[in-house]
Amino acid sequence: MDELTRRALLRRILQASASLAIMPAALAAAPAAESCVDASSDSLRASLHYSSPSANPSETCKACGFFSADSGKPACGNCQIMSGPVDAGAHCDSWAPKS
Numbered sequence: 001m002d003e004l005t006r007r008a009l010l011r012r013i014l015q016a017s018a019s020l021a022i023m024p025a026a027l028a029a030a031p032a033a034e035s036c037v038d039a040s041s042d043s044l045r046a047s048l049h050y051s052s053p054s055a056n057p058s059e060t061c062k063a064c065g066f067f068s069a070d071s072g073k074p075a076c077g078n079c080q081i082m083s084g085p086v087d088a089g090a091h092c093d094s095w096a097p098k099s
Contacts, residue, residue, distance in 0.1 A: 036076030038084040045082065045092070054091030062088040065096045 037045070037052075054060045061067045066080040069088070079086040081094045 036070075036073060036085045036087045038082075041082055041084055048081070048092040048094055050082070050086070050090060050092040052087040052090035054089060056091065059091050059095050060088065061086045061090045061092075061095075063098060065098045066094065067098075 061077060061079060062069075064079075067086070067088070068078050068080075070076045070078060070085065073085075075088050076085050077088050078084065081092070
C-alpha cells in the first residue's frame, strides 16, 4: 500500500488552494468576454442609470437615436453618449427616440 507522505499531502493542499483561488477570476472573465459592456465606463453608466435589460421594452438602446448596431455582435451596439459598446436591450437616462 502506498502511503501519502507529508510533503505530498502539503503539495496537494497547495495545488487545491491555488485552483480555488484562480477559479473565481476565471469564472468572472468568461461572462465579461461575452458582454457588450466596457468595464472602464462603469461610473458613466452608473451616473446615467444604465440598466440591462430595459424596464420599458419600447425604450431600449436599439430604439435610441444615439445607438448604432454592431454587425459583429447582434445583441450589442455602440452608443455616442457612453462612447462605447452597450447592450441593444438596455436603457439609460439619456435615451432619445430615433428621428
